[in-house]
Amino acid sequence: MSDIALWGRLNSGNVQKAVWALEELDLAYEHVPLGGVHKGLDDPAYLAMNPNGLVPTLRDGDLIVWESHAVVRYLSAAYGGGLLFPPDPRERSVVDQWTDWTATTFQPAWISVFWLLVRTPAAQHDKAAIDKAIKASLGCFWMMEQRLGQVPYLGGEQLTYADIVAGASMYRWMTMPIDRPSMPSLEAWYTRLSERAAFRKAICVSYEELVGRLAF
Numbered sequence: 134m135s136d137i138a139l140w141g142r143l144n145s146g147n148v149q150k151a152v153w154a155l156e157e158l159d160l161a162y163e164h165v166p167l168g169g170v171h172k173g174l175d176d177p178a179y180l181a182m183n184p185n186g187l188v189p190t191l192r193d194g195d196l197i198v199w200e201s202h203a204v205v206r207y208l209s210a211a212y213g214g215g216l217l218f219p220p221d222p223r224e225r226s227v228v229d230q231w232t233d234w235t236a237t238t239f240q241p242a243w244i245s246v247f248w249l250l251v252r253t254p255a256a257q258h259d260k261a262a263i264d265k266a267i268k269a270s271l272g273c274f275w276m277m278e279q280r281l282g283q284v285p286y287l288g289g290e291q292l293t294y295a296d297i298v299a300g301a302s303m304y305r306w307m308t309m310p311i312d313r314p315s316m317p318s319l320e321a322w323y324t325r326l327s328e329r330a331a332f333r334k335a336i337c338v339s340y341e342e343l344v345g346r347l348a349f
């Protein structure tokens with residue numbers, strides 16, 4: 134058994150961030166499907182590891198970490214060897230800025246489009262709410278468009294964990310049936326990410342099982 138284990142269903146956007154980091158760093162790990170159709174989130178043994186009762190959870194030896202951004206940041210710091218995780222605090226502050234913005238602002242905005250449009254059964258769609266959520270998301274995407282017009286990655290010149298947590302949204306955003314205004318720098322970033330095997334494996338994953346499904 135590998136020292137590293139990851140719990141969570143592979144069609145969870147938050148689990149996908151952890152898978153991308155593990156794959157990007159070429160780490161050996163055991164994957165344990167959990168949540169969604171696999172259930173198990175209320176298993177006392179799981180709750181003892183992750184009292185938040187959600188996925189992902191990472192184990193590395195005797196360390197347990199949950200919260201996807203903490204997991205990705207840990208893997209980058211522990212195994213990135215300077216890649217993904219800039220050692221200079223000034224450079225890293227910018228990476229953290231985009232990472233925390235993703236957690237607090239960007240992800241809540243775009244994921245609400247995903248829930249209203251994809252996870253909500255079509256018969257219950259609320260067009261006004263969907264339009265409002267798309268508008269709020271576009272505000273975030275325009276910020277990224279501007280940043281990515283200046284530098285190739287959110288943190289600067291190199292791929293970092295900020296690209297992992299924010300880029301994890303891109304496959305869903307680019308494949309949802311919505312009108313997307315042209316954003317050349319964002320699209321070029323998506324193309325750059327798509328050239329990475331780790332991105333394709335972790336992020337370009339079917340979400341068919343989630344369509345029209347508000348709960349498991």
Ligand SMILES: N[C@@H](CCC(=O)N[C@@H](CS)C(=O)NCC(=O)O)C(=O)O
Binds near residue numbers: 186187
């Ligand atoms: N803030 C948490 C959110 C975790 C979360 O919401 N996980 C969802 C999947 S994306 C979950 O466990 N849902 C229940 C399920 O999969 O059954 C993180 O980033 O890890």
